[in-house]
Amino acid sequence: MLSKKCKYAIHALVHMARDPEEKFLIKDISEACNIPKKFLEAILLDLKRSGVLGSKQGKGGGYFLRMKPADVNLAEVVRQFDGAIALVSCAAHKFYEPCAECEDEETCTVHDAFLQIRNATVEMLKADTLESLVKKEAKLKARKKR
Amino acid sequence: MLSKKCKYAIHALVHMARDPEEKFLIKDISEACNIPKKFLEAILLDLKRSGVLGSKQGKGGGYFLRMKPADVNLAEVVRQFDGAIALVSCAAHKFYEPCAECEDEETCTVHDAFLQIRNATVEMLKADTLESLVKKEAKLKARKKR
DNA sequence: TTAATCCCTATTGAATTAATAGAGTTATAC
DNA sequence: GTATAACTCTATTAATTCAATAGGGATTAA
Numbered sequence: 149m150l151s152k153k154c155k156y157a158i159h160a161l162v163h164m165a166r167d168p169e170e171k172f173l174i175k176d177i178s179e180a181c182n183i184p185k186k187f188l189e190a191i192l193l194d195l196k197r198s199g200v201l202g203s204k205q206g207k208g209g210g211y212f213l214r215m216k217p218a219d220v221n222l223a224e225v226v227r228q229f230d231g232a233i234a235l236v237s238c239a240a241h242k243f244y245e246p247c248a249e250c251e252d253e254e255t256c257t258v259h260d261a262f263l264q265i266r267n268a269t270v271e272m273l274k275a276d277t278l279e280s281l282v283k284k285e286a287k288l289k290a291r292k293k294r
Numbered sequence: 295m296l297s298k299k300c301k302y303a304i305h306a307l308v309h310m311a312r313d314p315e316e317k318f319l320i321k322d323i324s325e326a327c328n329i330p331k332k333f334l335e336a337i338l339l340d341l342k343r344s345g346v347l348g349s350k351q352g353k354g355g356g357y358f359l360r361m362k363p364a365d366v367n368l369a370e371v372v373r374q375f376d377g378a379i380a381l382v383s384c385a386a387h388k389f390y391e392p393c394a395e396c397e398d399e400e401t402c403t404v405h406d407a408f409l410q411i412r413n414a415t416v417e418m419l420k421a422d423t424l425e426s427l428v429k430k431e432a433k434l435k436a437r438k439k440r
Numbered sequence: 441t442t443a444a445t446c447c448c449t450a451t452t453g454a455a456t457t458a459a460t461a462g463a464g465t466t467a468t469a470c
Numbered sequence: 471g472t473a474t475a476a477c478t479c480t481a482t483t484a485a486t487t488c489a490a491t492a493g494g495g496a497t498t499a500a
Contacts, residue, residue: 150381152489158404159395174446182394186491193447206498207444222407226381235296235372248328249305255434257427258304261368265418272411281403288401298458320477332460339478352467353475447496457486465478470471 154229156183157191158222161200162285165217165278171210191229198228217278223270233273234266241266300375302329303337304368307346308431311363311424317356337375344374363424369416379419380412387412 159181164172174192178185192211195201202214213220226233232243238253239262250256305327310318320338324331338357341347348360359366372379378389384399385408396402 149378149383151487155382155393155395155404162404173444184490187489189446190448190490196446203446204498205444205446205496207442208499209445209497211446232295236301237295247301249301255431255438257431257434258301258308260430260434261418261422261427265415268414268418269411272407272414276407281407284406285401285403288403288406292401297456319475330459333458335477336459336479342477349477350467351465351475351477354468355466355476357477442500444499445497448494449492451492452490453488454490455486455488457484459483459485461480461482463479463481466476468473468475470473 150226151230153187153191154226156181156188157195157225157229159183160188160191161195161213161220161225161278162281164201164211164213165220165282166285168213168217171204171212173210177211194228200225213278217282218280220278221274222276223273226273233270234262236262239263239266241270296372297376299333299337300372302327302334303341303371303375305329306334306337307341307359307366307371307424308427310347310357310359311366311428312431314359314363317350317358319356323357340374346371359424363428364426366424367420368422369419372419379416380408382408385409385412387416 160177160183163177163181164170174185174189177183177192178188183191192201192203196203196211200213200215200220201211203209203211223233227242232240234240234243236247236259237243237245238247238250238259246253250259253259306323306329309323309327310316320331320335323329323338324334329337338347338349342349342357346359346361346366347357349355349357369379373388378386380386380389382393382405383389383391384393384396384405392399396405399405
């Protein structure tokens, strides 16, 4: 399972991506997305440090998307907050660590099975960009109205 | 990521499925799979309680597979030890819990995205039975020799 | 100069995880 | 019928991580 921090980050980003040019107050995002304000503060700061968000301090300030919604995908966000996407460390790429149980990765089918799952998951997470998520949301909402 | 407990359980089961009729001592599995003995003890007991393993007490005793290797898949094992397979609780089936962030699941694309990932993951985990894992292992080992 | 706003460090409490300790129970073999 | 091998069970602990909060500090606009 994802950490709450990661899930909060995703919801905050999707919220901002609905108005990609807008500037947002922590307080407003916090209320709109049901995220504890102080916790969100740390999250947005992290996202700023990683270059996804920009910010302006002082009165009239706020956070805004620095990257284009189409260029931010969930795989990156998940990795930033929760690390490896794979279910076992020996099947991870960016956070790879060997494991003591399967001595020979080449012939370990547990490794093999989780590698397949990791690859499929990463592919799907990469396809989920802020842009695609917001677009799909519009579709779902329109469909529901009818 | 899976817990160590869950990963250990999987490796122990695969080890046993290589000789599905055999009876195994905790100590031997522990050494073969590099799993702390006392920890493994608890794991095998859990697997016995859930019906996957059987055991015989006393001298000459040990653990053995009660279910056929083809009938034990990784989805069940993961659920038994780590709970939900989905990355967010609102996308889980057996461990479903609503989330505060997406007010309306029907139109929440975050929910939608993680539901797709969950479904694909479950499908793959279900396809990974002890039988299929052991068979594939044989293939990988044969291929490596050549 | 005041108020709004983001920035930063530290702390805390709860929960979970990984592992161990140690005694209890059961079955076999002699 | 006793010794021994093996699983069974409860409890405990140490370490880690997670979620959240506290409390100022720095910056900017009006």
